[in-house]
Amino acid sequence: MTTATLDDERVARTSTLTKLLKRPEIGALVAAIVIFVFFAVTTSTFATASGSSTWLRGASTIGIMAVAVALLMIGGEFDLSAGAMTGFTGLVVGVLTTEYGLNIWAAIVVSLALALAIGAINGILVMKTGLPSFIVTLGTFFVLQGIDLAGTKALIGQVAIQGMTNVPHYDQAKKLFGSSIDINGSGAGGQIYASVFWWIAVTAVATWILLRTKTGNWIFSVGGAQTAARQIGVPVFKTKVGLFMTTAGAGWLVGMLLMFTTSTVQSNTGVGQEFIYIICAVVGGCLMTGGYGSAIGAAFGALIYGMVNQGIVYSGWDNNWLKAFLGVMLLGAVLLNEWVRKRAETAR
Amino acid sequence: MIGDKDETMKETPEEAASPVTNVFQPAERGTAVIEVRDIGKRYGNIIALSDVSTSVRAGEVTCVLGDNGAGKSTFIKILAGAHEHTEGHLLIDGEEKHLSSPREALELGIATVYQDLAVVSLMPVWRNFFLGSEITKGFGPFKKLDIDFMKKTSKSELAAMGIDLRDVDQPIGTLSGGERQCVAIARAVYFGARVLILDEPTAALGVKQSGVVLKYIAKARDRGLGVVFITHNPHHAYPVGDRFMLLRRGKSMGDFPKDEMTLDELTSMMAGGTELESIAHELERSMGADSKVAQEMKAEIT
Numbered sequence: 001m002t003t004a005t006l007d008d009e010r011v012a013r014t015s016t017l018t019k020l021l022k023r024p025e026i027g028a029l030v031a032a033i034v035i036f037v038f039f040a041v042t043t044s045t046f047a048t049a050s051g052s053s054t055w056l057r058g059a060s061t062i063g064i065m066a067v068a069v070a071l072l073m074i075g076g077e078f079d080l081s082a083g084a085m086t087g088f089t090g091l092v093v094g095v096l097t098t099e100y101g102l103n104i105w106a107a108i109v110v111s112l113a114l115a116l117a118i119g120a121i122n123g124i125l126v127m128k129t130g131l132p133s134f135i136v137t138l139g140t141f142f143v144l145q146g147i148d149l150a151g152t153k154a155l156i157g158q159v160a161i162q163g164m165t166n167v168p169h170y171d172q173a174k175k176l177f178g179s180s181i182d183i184n185g186s187g188a189g190g191q192i193y194a195s196v197f198w199w200i201a202v203t204a205v206a207t208w209i210l211l212r213t214k215t216g217n218w219i220f221s222v223g224g225a226q227t228a229a230r231q232i233g234v235p236v237f238k239t240k241v242g243l244f245m246t247t248a249g250a251g252w253l254v255g256m257l258l259m260f261t262t263s264t265v266q267s268n269t270g271v272g273q274e275f276i277y278i279i280c281a282v283v284g285g286c287l288m289t290g291g292y293g294s295a296i297g298a299a300f301g302a303l304i305y306g307m308v309n310q311g312i313v314y315s316g317w318d319n320n321w322l323k324a325f326l327g328v329m330l331l332g333a334v335l336l337n338e339w340v341r342k343r344a345e346t347a348r
Numbered sequence: 349m350i351g352d353k354d355e356t357m358k359e360t361p362e363e364a365a366s367p368v369t370n371v372f373q374p375a376e377r378g379t380a381v382i383e384v385r386d387i388g389k390r391y392g393n394i395i396a397l398s399d400v401s402t403s404v405r406a407g408e409v410t411c412v413l414g415d416n417g418a419g420k421s422t423f424i425k426i427l428a429g430a431h432e433h434t435e436g437h438l439l440i441d442g443e444e445k446h447l448s449s450p451r452e453a454l455e456l457g458i459a460t461v462y463q464d465l466a467v468v469s470l471m472p473v474w475r476n477f478f479l480g481s482e483i484t485k486g487f488g489p490f491k492k493l494d495i496d497f498m499k500k501t502s503k504s505e506l507a508a509m510g511i512d513l514r515d516v517d518q519p520i521g522t523l524s525g526g527e528r529q530c531v532a533i534a535r536a537v538y539f540g541a542r543v544l545i546l547d548e549p550t551a552a553l554g555v556k557q558s559g560v561v562l563k564y565i566a567k568a569r570d571r572g573l574g575v576v577f578i579t580h581n582p583h584h585a586y587p588v589g590d591r592f593m594l595l596r597r598g599k600s601m602g603d604f605p606k607d608e609m610t611l612d613e614l615t616s617m618m619a620g621g622t623e624l625e626s627i628a629h630e631l632e633r634s635m636g637a638d639s640k641v642a643q644e645m646k647a648e649i650t
Contacts, residue, residue: 208492212492212493212495213484213491213492213493214482214484214491214493216493217471217475217478217479217482217493218480220468220470220471220475221468221471221479221480224468224469224470224471225466225467225468225469227464227466228464228465228466228467228468229466229468229479229480231450231462231466232466232479232480233451233454233480233481234479234480291468291470291471292470341470
């Protein structure tokens with residue numbers, strides 16, 4: 001990237017490796033490799049096609065959310081309603097199609113519009129009131145959770161959507177959101193689900209936006225120093241509301257992926273996941289205080305989560321160890337990130 | 349993390365979305381760009397500033413001196429467009445103006461470098477330099493930052509100001525206070541400022557760093573910019589200033605060209621000679637005439 005004119009004799013030539021080591025996502029990448037090797041060696045199923053198919057699928061939906069949440073965190077905000085959103089959007093489609101007979105594509109669009117509107121409300125509330133996003137989105141989280149449970153029950157009399165597969169054109173939508181391809185011929189397991197491709201695409205687009213576009217520059221600046229960004233002419237309001245709408249949009253995408261992969265959706269889908277997204281983003285190098293982080297790092301964070309989640313099962317350990325592991329990862333990552341930030345911010 | 353309540357920086361999103369693009373031909377050296385006549389500002393029944401007159405000329409440095417609470421910030425807020433004046437006249441290029449937003453001031457080529465510098469310390473120098481006015485190439489959704497150009501330009505622009513950076517990719521937070529100040533100045537110059545308002549640029553700096561910043565003020569002046577230099581330190585103001593406007597308790601104590609003023613006069617006027625003398629006497633009484641503090645104080649006054 002640096003050209004000849006930028007060379008300076010006082011800067012020692014940095015190898016690609018040194019440059020790589022300075023990236024925020026490097027810690028997560030190393031951890032992901034270590035964890036993969038560990039489970040691949042200690043269990044027999046982890047590294048097989050069918051084994052990895054399972055943990056990749058688990059990582060993918062968490063990963064899409066983690067990437068969106070990472071963008072928002074770099075922009076200096078949190079979204080606690082992101083988890084409940086994945087359930088809410090699925091339920092909207094489920095109720096509209098199975099109960100009211102709406103065309104499935106129309107229902108999907110309505111669901112997206114609702115998600116974006118809720119995201120915009122989150123953003124506008126945060127920006128207009130000056131309240132911490134933690135509180136505002138905690139509010140929307142509970143509202144959504146309430147609607148998911150009580151609303152669904154009131155409308156269809158039960159807490160899970162049933163009969164999705166009988167909805168006309170269900171197959172079309174399933175192709176887009178819920179299909180899978182076999183990697184080693186038919187049978188024998190080992191599919192790659194559509195959500196994995198969506199995950200890769202979302203990560204790539206987010207990374208491009210963050211590092212190569214104006215918008216990315218603005219995201220870093222509103223999270224790093226909001227007043228300064230405003231003084232210099234960055235559209236702070238637009239950037240932040242856009243970020244909240246992005247996490248809501250990602251919530252919709254994941255809602256669709258979950259729903260069309262399993263062909264059902266529960267009222268409590270996604271509840272409790274919001275902190276997992278934040279943990280993945282932090283493990284991927286995002287600062288809790290904003291202004292620093294990486295989208296690809298969050299994807300690695302989600303990969304770690306997916307692998308450990310499934311690896312514990314394959315190892316035959318008690319599933320609850322996952323929680324303890326997540327806590328340790330989070331603390332370790334926060335300490336590492338703080339250290340990186342201090343190094344970056346202090347004068348030489 | 350919380351919404352910003354800085355009311356002085358109100359803007360609509362539409363306004364902020366468009367970078368300021370007006371580029372001005374540098375005016376003839378010595379022509380007045382801004383003229384202030386008997387300007388004043390009231391907040392309700394509080395008179396924050398009254399009867400202030402001075403001018404800012406291309407290629408000259410106008411120093412605004414005053415102690416804490418003298419009305420310096422009110423004065424620059426009027427020039428920067430953050431607050432509108434309520435009395436007197438503000439003339440820009442000879443035309444009477446009321447500046448109602450910082451953006452309006454920017455569009456007239458008046459850029460303000462605030463004390464906090466408006467830099468994002470975790471972002472690289474070049475990203476900071478072009479923040480809010482990024483250069484892109486390509487079309488539609490594939491529009492991307494022209495990173496090469498921005499890196500080169502920020503490096504060469506900083507070099508033109510005499511700041512030789514090792515690496516524009518380092519976070520701006522790793523630069524010294526003086527260097528950061530200079531990046532902010534160079535940025536304003538590059539984006540077409542013809543008047544530069546510097547709000548206490550040397551306040552938080554050590555002796556050496558202050559000297560560096562003064563050098564860049566002189567550089568900006570030599571490039572034909574009008575500079576408004578706000579400070580409470582006459583020793584910083586005198587070497588670079590062409591014109592001195594002193595404020596005390598919201599009132600102007602006069603507006604002097606350099607040839608009508610010596611550093612000593614400036615210092616004693618600034619500190620309010622008689623007031624200082626009485627403090628010196630008091631110190632003498634309480635600490636003894638030959639105490640170090642009293643001695644220094646005396647030396648400072650006479």
